[in-house]
Amino acid sequence: MYLIKNGRIHVGDGTVLDGCDILTEGRVIRDIAPGICCQEAEVIDASGCEIFPGFIDPHSSVGAMGMPSRYLDNQEKTDPLTPQLNVKYAIDPDEIDAQEFYKSGITAVGLTPGNANVMGGQIAVCKTAHMKMADRLVKEKAALKCSVTSEVKSVYGGRNQMPKTRMGAFWIFQEALRKAKAPEEQEKGKLICEIFEKGSMPAFVAAQTAGEIQGVLEMMKTEHTSLVLVDGYEFDRALEEIKRQNAGLILGNVSDCSQVTKHGMDLGKICDLNENGNLVAFTASNGGFSEGREVFLWTAIEVYRAGADAEEVVKMMTLNPAKMLGVSDRIGTLETGKDADLSIYTGHPVKTYAARVRTSMINGEVVF
Known part of the structure; x- marks a missing residue:
């Protein structure tokens, strides 16, 4: 279980969320909301970073x-x-x-x-x-x-x-x-x-x-x-x-x-x-x-x-x-219930070559 806090969330459908956290449990996203608290979760501080769907x-x-x-x-x-x-x-x-x-x-x-x-x-x-x-x-x-x-x-x-x-x-x-x-x-x-x-x-x-x-x-x-x-x-x-x-x-x-x-x-x-x-x-x-x-x-x-x-x-x-590919029910956006596939970038990778992946998660597991 991971709690990603303080990052700017790019949902994947054109929406951008500021001031929201992401809570993952198992292989899926459990919640996306402001000020999530969860004692059991490992916290990932994404301050100053951009969070994208995989x-x-x-x-x-x-x-x-x-x-x-x-x-x-x-x-x-x-x-x-x-x-x-x-x-x-x-x-x-x-x-x-x-x-x-x-x-x-x-x-x-x-x-x-x-x-x-x-x-x-x-x-x-x-x-x-x-x-x-x-x-x-x-x-x-x-x-x-x-x-x-x-x-x-x-x-x-x-x-x-x-x-x-x-x-x-x-x-x-x-x-x-x-x-x-x-x-x-x-x-x-x-x-x-x-x-x-x-x-x-x-x-x-x-x-x-x-x-x-x-x-x-x-x-x-x-x-x-x-x-x-x-x-x-x-x-x-x-x-x-x-x-x-x-x-x-x-x-x-x-x-x-x-x-x-x-x-x-x-x-x-x-x-x-x-x-x-x-x-x-x-x-x-x-x-x-x-x-x-x-x-x-x-x-x-x-x-x-x-x-x-x-x-x-x-x-x-x-x-x-x-x-x-007919898989938008599982991947493609950051939404509750979907697979916890995401990346945390140091910047916006579409806007700058300098942006780097800081953390990558697949099926709710940190893989990088």
């Missing part, structure tokens, strides 16, 4: 990359359609632990298949602390990972196998959707139908260029699942289409501006999506491969510098990804 990277390959050998257990490159695969079985907890995400305030990640397949498998949500898988797994089968990026073409085209082109990738995607509606379809087709026709889970579709993004939006117009675009480096060139379909966006790593699709991107347009009600989040991954934990914060800072309100950016790091 940040969530909703699209991470760490845990399945097989570093340093990179055996890529989240890339089943034998069939472009593998929606039935569960990334939970690709996770190496030691690899997640080695990254120490919580030292940058990241307390949960959406572990995902890579970009090699048109439909690559199912995403799982996992805590980043050193603990048993049963304790760190928040939700399996949180979303279906899909891709229409150039990696699909490079994997299968190199074997002289469809898809060798973008039109081939889209045809395979559309044909899978069409066949899934047939009554004689077996397990794979029934799963695709459950997702796209009945909306049993959202679809996270990797699309980087304006052409890829517009193609995905057109293809998904008649489907009934929630659509989240991943990477989306040319989102600003398809802004109106994204707004019309209320698609979500997980913006990939923007710190490496050497790639053509990132150069010249208007990050200020993130504000337009946010004001329209589109869910926006960030990831430290790039093309399906995760990079350092700092990248997550760097992208947030760049969006803030482009004109977004700091608390709206915090929401993009907390509540929005929790909603995308």
